[in-house]
Amino acid sequence: MTWSEMQPLLSQASWDTLYMVGWSTLIAVVGGLPLGVLLVLTDKGGLLQNVVANKVIGQVVNIARSMPFIILMVALMGFTRWVTGTTIGREAAIVPLAIGAIPFFARLVETAVREVDSGLVEAVQAMGGNTWTVVRKVLVPEALPSLISSATTTVVALIGYSAMAGTVGAGGLGDIAIRYGYQRFETELMWITVAILAVVISVIQFVGDFAARSLHRRGGRSGPAPRLRLLKADKPAAAATPAPGTAEATTEVGKVA
Amino acid sequence: MITTSGLTKVYRSRGREVTALDGVDLHVREGEVYGVIGQSGAGKSSLIRCINLLERPTSGTVTVAGQDLTALAGRGPRAGKELRRARSRIGMVFQHFNLLSSRTVQDNVELPLEILGVSGRQRSRRALELLDLVGLADKARAYPAQLSGGQKQRVGIARALAGDPKVLLSDEATSALDPETTRSILQLLRDLNRQLGLTVLLITHEMDVVKSICDSAALMDKGRIVESGTVSELLATPGSQLAAALFPVGGEASAEDRTVIDVTFHGEAATQPVISQLSRTYNVDVSILGAAIDTVGGLQIGRMRIELPGRYEDNVVPVGFLREQGLRIDVVEPAKAPRTKSPLVKESAK
Numbered sequence: 001m002t003w004s005e006m007q008p009l010l011s012q013a014s015w016d017t018l019y020m021v022g023w024s025t026l027i028a029v030v031g032g033l034p035l036g037v038l039l040v041l042t043d044k045g046g047l048l049q050n051v052v053a054n055k056v057i058g059q060v061v062n063i064a065r066s067m068p069f070i071i072l073m074v075a076l077m078g079f080t081r082w083v084t085g086t087t088i089g090r091e092a093a094i095v096p097l098a099i100g101a102i103p104f105f106a107r108l109v110e111t112a113v114r115e116v117d118s119g120l121v122e123a124v125q126a127m128g129g130n131t132w133t134v135v136r137k138v139l140v141p142e143a144l145p146s147l148i149s150s151a152t153t154t155v156v157a158l159i160g161y162s163a164m165a166g167t168v169g170a171g172g173l174g175d176i177a178i179r180y181g182y183q184r185f186e187t188e189l190m191w192i193t194v195a196i197l198a199v200v201i202s203v204i205q206f207v208g209d210f211a212a213r214s215l216h217r218r219g220g221r222s223g224p225a226p227r228l229r230l231l232k233a234d235k236p237a238a239a240a241t242p243a244p245g246t247a248e249a250t251t252e253v254g255k256v257a
Numbered sequence: 258m259i260t261t262s263g264l265t266k267v268y269r270s271r272g273r274e275v276t277a278l279d280g281v282d283l284h285v286r287e288g289e290v291y292g293v294i295g296q297s298g299a300g301k302s303s304l305i306r307c308i309n310l311l312e313r314p315t316s317g318t319v320t321v322a323g324q325d326l327t328a329l330a331g332r333g334p335r336a337g338k339e340l341r342r343a344r345s346r347i348g349m350v351f352q353h354f355n356l357l358s359s360r361t362v363q364d365n366v367e368l369p370l371e372i373l374g375v376s377g378r379q380r381s382r383r384a385l386e387l388l389d390l391v392g393l394a395d396k397a398r399a400y401p402a403q404l405s406g407g408q409k410q411r412v413g414i415a416r417a418l419a420g421d422p423k424v425l426l427s428d429e430a431t432s433a434l435d436p437e438t439t440r441s442i443l444q445l446l447r448d449l450n451r452q453l454g455l456t457v458l459l460i461t462h463e464m465d466v467v468k469s470i471c472d473s474a475a476l477m478d479k480g481r482i483v484e485s486g487t488v489s490e491l492l493a494t495p496g497s498q499l500a501a502a503l504f505p506v507g508g509e510a511s512a513e514d515r516t517v518i519d520v521t522f523h524g525e526a527a528t529q530p531v532i533s534q535l536s537r538t539y540n541v542d543v544s545i546l547g548a549a550i551d552t553v554g555g556l557q558i559g560r561m562r563i564e565l566p567g568r569y570e571d572n573v574v575p576v577g578f579l580r581e582q583g584l585r586i587d588v589v590e591p592a593k594a595p596r597t598k599s600p601l602v603k604e605s606a607k
Contacts, residue, residue, distance in 0.1 A: 117355070119355040126349040126426075127344065127420065128345030130336070137357070141357065142357060
């Protein structure tokens with residue numbers, strides 16, 4: 001296969017992947033964020049404590065998460081047809097991708113929101129804020145750096161899932177790698193798709209980490225900022241702006257130096 | 258301004274019951290600085306959280322500025338609209354400041370105003386005024402992480418004042434600060450109390466806090482108020498643990514058959530030469546074991562531990578003379594002399 005043959009295939013596949021992942025991420029964030037927040041609020045000692053609701057939501061999330069994606073895709077076919085009118089193609093793949101990612105993201109949101117200092121919630125309550133105010137002004141903004149990291153993780157996971165979307169004819173880079181690279185022994189093409197995927201994931205991870213870090217540095221909470229996972233040699237300069245007086249941050253600098 | 262009656266809080270978990278507050282009656286007058294002191298676990302935090310109903314009392318009532326908050330609370334665990342309104346008129350500052358790290362200093366101060374639905378321009382004007390009041394006008398655009406502990410607490414105070422409260426609750430506001438910063442924050446609270454007529458209820462485990470700014474104080478132990486009153490009342494009360502802890506004097510009897518007494522001077526009595534009168538009138542030798550003069554709650558107080566020859570029975574008349582002079586006299590019994598009777602003394606020794 002020559003480059004001129006590969007090129008249209010690859011650009012179409014890349015576009016398909018981005019299209020599927022983009023939409024399903026958007027839906028996952030829109031659906032997973034409230035779900036994750038609800039998991040925290042309804043938990044024991046939460047602002048909307050409701051043991052039954054918490055158990056039900058938690059269980060649904062667990063079941064959805066434990067399902068292998070390819071099975072979820074097949075199991076959801078009826079639903080997918082109801083939503084998009086078809087079970088084949090990019091649009092049809094977005095439905096199971098999004099539904100698979102919602103509980104995944106929700107759990108990450110839960111963890112991020114749980115880490116918000118309960119003193120801040122108390123402060124806003126003491127000002128006369130209601131639960132909605134607490135969510136809007138405290139839980140989400142304070143957890144934002146972690147939420148961005150969670151969204152990044154979700155995007156990367158979705159790119160992985162989207163490789164299986166080829167089974168419903170949705171195209172995408174994973175599909176190319178299997179159909180051409182594996183089944184038609186086009187090793188070259190396979191390596192190129194792998195390389196493209198690696199670059200795409202690296203860029204996404206980099207952008208996500210950068211956004212989370214810059215928010216983190218601005219907010220500069222007590223703990224050290226999450227490190228850039230791609231830049232292994234974390235220069236001391238990057239860690240040299242810890243919040244004053246945090247022992248953790250200082251040891252971090254010490255270790256690097 | 259703040260009155261609690263029969264306030265009780267019982268925490269239940271896994272069948273175990275912990276009584277944090279056991280029938281607390283507290284009365285804070287308008288415009289005063291009232292300090293509640295006690296060791297950790299005495300129930301101070303529960304008390305202050307029950308005042309604005311962050312914690313629901315198990316029984317009893319809380320009245321702030323003539324409004325019965327316990328009646329507003331309703332039955333459910335969530336705060337209704339009226340309770341939230343009432344809370345917005347009670348400022349609160351916290352030990353760990355509780356500033357939102359995602360917002361600038363100015364935006365933190367604006368937060369209570371956002372909750373009250375104040376328009377954007379008014380919010381920023383009010384926030385800048387308040388920051389000016391606490392001496393941080395130049396830090397409006399900084400983030401909390403860029404501030405020192407003392408500055409953070411100033412922002413916390415500015416934020417607490419945003420809703421124009423008549424009452425300020427201070428939950429160990431200086432406990433995370435170094436001594437010098439503590440002094441400046443206390444000074445600020447005192448100034449605000451005077452300038453704005455703000456009623457301040459503070460809880461603390463540091464005697465110095467009570468000593469430097471409180472008009473009145475209460476001592477809490479095991480969920481009960483053990484002693485309470487204005488600082489001068491306390492100092493005039495014989496045997497008051499708070500008075501002894503506020504103002505400790507040391508010194509041990511030099512021999513077995515001696516009478517050791519603590520003499521507390523305040524107000525008029527402080528200007529009279531009572532010790533030399535005592536010595537001349539009764540022809541006794543007075544030796545001074547320890548003495549100190551200090552300002553407590555804005556009052557000059559002197560305290561002296563003196564020793565008279567002979568047992569207490571021999572000294573009834575001279576002691577009576579001192580009492581007649583309007584002094585507070587505590588006879589220190591030999592067994593009690595090692596100062597371990599009060600839980601507070603241990604605390605202040607730390």
